[in-house]
Amino acid sequence: MAEFAAALDFPEQVLADFLAESDEQPDEDGRFPVVVLSDAVGSIQTDLLDELVAAHENVQAHSDYLRQAKHDLQRLVRESLTGGLSAADVSGALGVSRARVYQMRDGKR
Helix, strand or coil: CHHHHHHHCCCHHHHHHHHHHCCCCCCCCCCCCHHHHHHHHHHHHHHHHHHHHHHHHHHHHHHHHHHHHHHHHHHHHHHHHHCCCCHHHHHHHHCCCHHHHHHHHHCCC
């Protein structure tokens, strides 16, 4: 296993842990067939890619949500200021400075 992992520049312990949790058994010399090792590496890499894609999709979804929330906040700041609330009222409600209220109104940062 060590030689196989080294040849692929693959972490031996990751491969050993995966095989320990699998139903695969080493042969009488204590070695796993190359096909078993190869399949294990493929499964590990497939799982990693699946997790990577899921994490990326999660970031994208939350980025979209955050972008929409910022847009909604900016719209509500504008509506508040045009609806008669002062910048001091808005800044007090949001816990930000009046300068920040104007930045939010104008879509800055």
